[in-house]
Amino acid sequence: xxEHESAPPxxxxxxxxxxxxxxxxxxxxxxxxxxxxxxxxxxxxxxxxVGIVGESGCGKSTLARCIVRLLEPDAGRVLxxxxxxxxxNRAALRPIRRxxxxxxxxxxTSLDPRMTVGExxxxxxxxxxxxxxxxxxxxxARLLGLVGLSAADEARHPHxxxxxxxxxxxxxxxxxxEPRLLxxxxxxxxxxxSIQAQILNLIGDLRAELGLTLIVISHNLDVVRHLAxxxxxxxxxxxxxDVPALDAFRRPAxxxxxxxxxxxxxxxxxxxxxxxxxxxxxxxPDPFDPPSGCRFHPRCPYAxxxxxxxxPGVTHLAPAHSTRCHLPLLDDGSTTxxx
Amino acid sequence: xxxxxxxxxxxRFATDGGAVxxxxxxxxxxxxxxxLGIVGESGSGKSATxRAALGLLPSSATVSxxxxxxxxxxxSLPERxxxxxxxxxxxWVFQDPMSSLNPVRSIGDQLGEAVTVHEQVGRGDLRQRVQxxxxxxxxxxxxxxxxxxxxxxxxxxxxxxxxxxxxxxxPALLIADEPTSALDxxxxxxxxxLLARVxxxxxxxxxxxxxxxxxxxxxxxxxxxxxxxxxxxxxxTVQIFGRPAxxxxxxxxxSLPSLATAGRLRPIPGSPPRLDHExxxxxxxxxxxxxxxxxxxxxxxxxxxxxxxxxxxxxxxxVPTRHAQATxxxxxVEEAGAAAGRSV
Numbered sequence: 193x194x195e196h197e198s199a200p201p202x203x204x205x206x207x208x209x210x211x212x213x214x215x216x217x218x219x220x221x222x223x224x225x226x227x228x229x230x231x232x233x234x235x236x237x238x239x240x241x242v243g244i245v246g247e248s249g250c251g252k253s254t255l256a257r258c259i260v261r262l263l264e265p266d267a268g269r270v271l272x273x274x275x276x277x278x279x280x281n282r283a284a285l286r287p288i289r290r291x292x293x294x295x296x297x298x299x300x301t302s303l304d305p306r307m308t309v310g311e312x313x314x315x316x317x318x319x320x321x322x323x324x325x326x327x328x329x330x331x332x333a334r335l336l337g338l339v340g341l342s343a344a345d346e347a348r349h350p351h352x353x354x355x356x357x358x359x360x361x362x363x364x365x366x367x368x369x370e371p372r373l374l375x376x377x378x379x380x381x382x383x384x385x386s387i388q389a390q391i392l393n394l395i396g397d398l399r400a401e402l403g404l405t406l407i408v409i410s411h412n413l414d415v416v417r418h419l420a421x422x423x424x425x426x427x428x429x430x431x432x433x434d435v436p437a438l439d440a441f442r443r444p445a446x447x448x449x450x451x452x453x454x455x456x457x458x459x460x461x462x463x464x465x466x467x468x469x470x471x472x473x474x475x476x477p478d479p480f481d482p483p484s485g486c487r488f489h490p491r492c493p494y495a496x497x498x499x500x501x502x503x504p505g506v507t508h509l510a511p512a513h514s515t516r517c518h519l520p521l522l523d524d525g526s527t528t529x530x531x
Numbered sequence: 532x533x534x535x536x537x538x539x540x541x542x543r544f545a546t547d548g549g550a551v552x553x554x555x556x557x558x559x560x561x562x563x564x565x566x567l568g569i570v571g572e573s574g575s576g577k578s579a580t581x582r583a584a585l586g587l588l589p590s591s592a593t594v595s596x597x598x599x600x601x602x603x604x605x606x607s608l609p610e611r612x613x614x615x616x617x618x619x620x621x622x623w624v625f626q627d628p629m630s631s632l633n634p635v636r637s638i639g640d641q642l643g644e645a646v647t648v649h650e651q652v653g654r655g656d657l658r659q660r661v662q663x664x665x666x667x668x669x670x671x672x673x674x675x676x677x678x679x680x681x682x683x684x685x686x687x688x689x690x691x692x693x694x695x696x697x698x699x700x701x702p703a704l705l706i707a708d709e710p711t712s713a714l715d716x717x718x719x720x721x722x723x724x725l726l727a728r729v730x731x732x733x734x735x736x737x738x739x740x741x742x743x744x745x746x747x748x749x750x751x752x753x754x755x756x757x758x759x760x761x762x763x764x765x766x767x768t769v770q771i772f773g774r775p776a777x778x779x780x781x782x783x784x785x786s787l788p789s790l791a792t793a794g795r796l797r798p799i800p801g802s803p804p805r806l807d808h809e810x811x812x813x814x815x816x817x818x819x820x821x822x823x824x825x826x827x828x829x830x831x832x833x834x835x836x837x838x839x840x841x842x843x844x845x846x847x848x849x850v851p852t853r854h855a856q857a858t859x860x861x862x863x864v865e866e867a868g869a870a871a872g873r874s875v
Contacts, residue, residue, distance in 0.1 A: 389787070393795050455716040456716065458745055459787065475718055476715065
């Protein structure tokens with residue numbers, strides 16, 4: 193471990209902010225800003241697998257899109273392999289794009305229905321001008337094999353494939369440029385349960401085989417835990433906990449992480465009347481008007497006065513474990529301050 | 532006597548590419564006060580089964596079989612009479628509350644109409660009943676928010692309104708089709724707990740359709756597992772999850788990522804079949820790790836393993852399944868152990 197510490201992380205995100213104007217009112221004249229990502233910082237070492245988990249509207253997809261520059265951040269920086277890519281123009285960005293692959297949630301809308309599978313998978317290398325036409329064909333054939341499709345599938349169109357197979361096509365396309373970093377945004381949410389496991393295995397295998405650095409985004413804590421070594425928990429645009437994957441289940445420090453974990457309904461033989469599955473109440477608050485202090489305080493079962501007034505800064509609990517909470521939970525699930 | 536008794540239901544859709552056999556001979560019943568979960572993947576026929584009973588399928592569907600409810604067969608009722616049963620004696624909640632609610636009318640209006648379409652009620656009584664229905668589902672400050680429009684509410688609140696609407700006439704049967712799939716996980720448990728609470732007290736029978744095994748194992752008394760238009764296994768939840776008998780059922784449970792799974796998951800190979808023709812034999816056979824030769828040609832019947840148990844499954848392997856299952860599970864545990872050993 194020690195010899196890696198001096199090397200810069202593969203990805204560093206520094207105080208990233210992205211706002212969206214949202215038009216309201218009958219004619220869309222009133223415009224309000226929603227801060228989808230609000231000052232997020234973290235870094236990812238080469239070879240690591242980081243999961244980002246949170247509910248809809250927490251900003252996890254916006255964050256991913258800023259990292260791969262599908263969206264422009266309003267403030268903050270994104271460093272890839274030591275280079276600040278936040279403000280690079282198209283031409284300068286092109287070699288960086290070759291190092292980052294992206295897998296999207298919906299394999300039904302993210303593939304062009306008029307192109308063949310071979311064209312879809314080969315397109316990124318064609319745009320990038322990588323290799324000769326023959327080399328590109330050979331690469332497509334190799335990628336098809338890598339994701340478990342057959343060479344004959346190259347000439348077929350997306351509509352001839354099931355959801356799971358389409359996601360394999362999407363993954364092959366993302367790998368076409370031989371990326372170092374693979375960003376997967378809800379890679380299995382649109383798939384049936386029996387197919388999800390196939391894709392999760394595939395992503396895990398590819399990571400090991402190709403030495404990929406992985407960012408996996410999902411609303412499902414189990415999916416993220418299965419693929420990632422480390423989990424970032426997002427709530428209303430901020431990271432509320434940065435925790436080793438297993439500890440997210442065993443010793444979550446932030447009450448929101450604990451609530452997420454408690455909300456996971458694990459199949460098994462459970463009695464019907466073993467109390468509420470989660471201690472938190474209500475829905476996520478209005479992102480236009482986030483609560484003062486800690487953004488989670490209106491739903492938090494442990495909130496004290498300070499939580500409504502003062503934004504908790506980052507507390508480091510262990511070398512690889514930090515949280516934004518005034519009263520981080522202890523290992524036994526109690527809070528640090530007696531009630 | 533069961534609240535609803537569906538017998539030999541078959542649903543066929545006419546499409547441009549020919550007929551699709553969505554439901555192929557499903558029989559199920561729910562007793563008053565019980566919650567039956569129907570689990571299955573997309574296209575397994577779980578929603579089509581319930582929509583057929585409610586008479587809510589498009590005209591391209593051909594339905595056969597029967598659905599007995601309060602002494603009448605819903606499938607042979609004229610639409611007028613069916614409308615009277617729907618909403619009054621049978622309530623339903625669908626996945627997306629936004630597409631079930633009228634966007635230009637207040638929630639108070641819509642809840643009121645759910646009552647007045649079936650019976651005459653005075654204004655004061657109606658208002659009181661609507662308010663009570665909303666506060667029963669935990670709608671905050673119900674009395675002040677009858678004028679709210681659906682778009683002003685969060686997804687969780689909208690689904691509460693849908694449940695209030697489904698329960699306002701105290702129906703004998705509630706059909707909930709993926710009621711929480713569009714909601715966030717922390718909201719999901721609140722809504723499911725609410726459903727359990729409002730139905731358990733009233734003796735309402737519930738059919739809960741979901742793809743989520745976690746939801747089923749926590750909230751259902753009984754489970755029916757559907758695959759390719761048929762029930763492949765059914766029985767009390769405790770038994771289905773405790774010792775699943777059908778290879779599809781244990782494949783499903785083995786393919787979920789959880790704390791117990793270290794390293795690789797054990798997915799079910801292949802994908803669900805297309806139903807443009809009736810599969811010969813067992814529809815799961817092409818994906819089944821323990822299929823016999825006969826599975827490809829002879830369709831297994833849904834039968835109990837031992838007589839007089841409520842746990843039934845459709846698999847030729849019967850008792851040998853246990854053996855095969857034990858072997859596969861033992862292998863999985865061994866692999867998981869080895870993987871965990873490596874990573875530590």
